[in-house]
Amino acid sequence: MFRRTRRLALISAIAATAVILSACTGTAAPDPGATSPGKPDPDATLQVGLVLEPTNLDIRHTSGAALEQILIDNIYEGLVSRTEDNEIEARLASDYEVSSDGLTYTFTLNDGITFHNGTALTSADVVASYEAVRTDATVQGNAEFADVASITAPDAATVQIVLNKPNQNFLFSLTGPAGLVFQAGDTTDLKTAENGTGPFTLTRWSKGNAITFARNDSYWGEKAGVAEVEFQYIPDFTAGVNTALDGGVQVLTAVDPNLVSEFEGTDFTLTTGRTTDKATLAFNNAKAPLDDVRVREALRLAIDHEALVEAVGAGTTLYGPIPELDPGYQDLSGVISYDPEKAKALLKEAGQEDLELTLTIPSFYGTTVPKVLISDFAKVGVTLEVESVEFPAWLEDVYTNHDYDLSFVLHVEPRDFGNFANPDYYFGYDNPEVQSLYTKALETVDADESAKLLAEAAKIVSEDHAADWLYNGETITAVSPAVSGFPKDSINSRIDLAGVTVSTEK
Known part of the structure; x- marks a missing residue:
């Protein structure tokens, strides 16, 4: 024990x-x-x-x-x-x-x-x-x-x-x-x-604007250090920076890397933090033509991941479903490379030389990633239409109804590899070997042995090109x-x- x-x-x-x-x-x-x-x-x-x-x-x-x-x-x-x-x-x-x-x-x-x-x-x-x-x-x-x-x-x-x-x-x-x-x-x-037990209580929610917490003075542990916390929701990155510089917020999370220079010469400190953010380009594995592994591999081969990371200004390349902070991480950069010519050959082999696909993306992610994907895919003969939607619509259409070709979101939850072992998840990926390895990993009491099994399963997922992981995000916070x-x-x-x-x- x-x-x-x-x-x-x-x-x-x-x-x-x-x-x-x-x-x-x-x-x-x-x-x-x-x-x-x-x-x-x-x-x-x-x-x-x-x-x-x-x-x-x-x-x-x-x-x-x-x-x-x-x-x-x-x-x-x-x-x-x-x-x-x-x-x-x-x-x-x-x-x-x-x-x-x-x-x-x-x-x-x-x-x-x-x-x-x-x-x-x-x-x-x-x-x-x-x-x-x-x-x-x-x-x-x-x-x-x-x-x-x-x-x-x-x-x-x-x-x-x-x-x-x-x-x-x-x-x-x-x-x-x-x-x-x-x-x-x-x-x-x-x-x-x-009606929780935490150090704060909810006092106000002005939908579309802010949520306010108050210190719980009856809290069972150490009392909170401030009397009130106001979370202001600012989906536009430029507006967020302007709000911070105008004194509207003392902390701004999710600072756009392209706007970092706006804080130069100010009193704000910028911190860069590690995350388990997996910038995931989801493929609908259960829907043609994405049910063809050759098409999925071709799309991954078409993406210049290093250039995309540079364009976004965010994090590091990631070639598999497990980030460095989670058990089972391994460097899977050997699975895929930037090779537009091979991508075109695979698409031709799959009979998809004039492929048209739709990318469904929540509107708050901006245009950087879609623009890079449009450009990279065009070079291999794939036409990408971008459908930018409000997040509730993404939850309904993509997450719940699985009605999409490609999608892009940051999967931020740690230890969520199990999504690829769940054929009912919106990825539509169904591999019994991966499911078996994941089950064994969970049932293994020894943490190191469990991590080895996860790594093995993650490599299969990447080799199946079940999705593409554009980068592992880092967060910039202005304080x-x-x-x-x-x-x-x-x-x-x-x-x-x-x-x-x-x-x-x-």
Whole structure:
């Protein structure tokens, strides 16, 4: 049996946020938390500029990084959470144990936890929350609880979860929506309201504009460093920069690399952060002509990935489905290269010399990637029409109905390789060998052996050209000198703001 223990008397480690598209290479600027112009003001409001606004706030029934980035660790909490480096740490649980066979997880709750409505949290709330995940297919994380045999509460402070078989990703899954704890029997309309346990409460949502949190002064742990947080949603990158320079926000996430120069000579610090962003050019593997591996390979051969990364100014090349921060990463640059002549030959062989395809892309991603793809594909005889749509339309048409040829989004979630082992996912990729390897990887208790199996499966996915991974993103964040402790890495996934402070002038 191994044991992980961490008391949460102090919650100052900040995790991550869902930024959409940003990055630059080079040396990161100094940590903005290292210098402060004055004393932290506990009555301050922190204003943060974001790009993608949630369609609703029901994180139990709605997927998307836009929800996770602001709600997890700020409004809602789970038994465990994760750091900026994607390391698992205790949260509502003071400690936890996992049996040596990987089947039994035992959690001990911290003392004095209450929901925002004042009700004390007990292990019964955890059991009810997780039973809902396990039994209700409409609840986020249901598939991740497929191996759960039982969830019990031996006493008011203890929760025990038993699996039918080992699952290497189970504990990590509890750091996401599946692991969040809600009050048993609560009737709060989660689409517009909340009742969590976190260091902030929801006060206002002006749709199309901003979401505002207030410090929860009854929080069971260390109180938040600011009185209020205002998330301003600014989908236009230029408008975001202008808002920051005009003093409208103290932190701007998702700074467009092409606009970095706008901050030269200002007091803002720019930080470059690592992410698990996979800039994914999705192929509809279940639809002709993308069901032909020769066509998919030809499209990948047609893309000059290094030139595309340079044009975007974002991150590094990525030739497979697993980024460097996730288990199973390996350099797969040997699988594919830039070879337009070979691409044309493959298209001819497949009878697709005058191929016309449509790229469906959410409008907030801008035009850089589509322009590069249009140009690269034209050189091999492929005509690409770009359909820029609002994000709700993308969710409906592409994600839900699988009605598309090609699509481009940043898949920001860590450890999401399982999407390629799910034939019902919008990729439409169905490879029994990959599914078998992924299953074995999950059931392997040894983390290193599990990672080797994932690497093997990922190589097959790349060799099948199930998609193209245009780059692994990095995030640029502009931070005012008044702000200390704002996270740098993994802010594509979430922003834990409890430890952030805003200082007064000296």
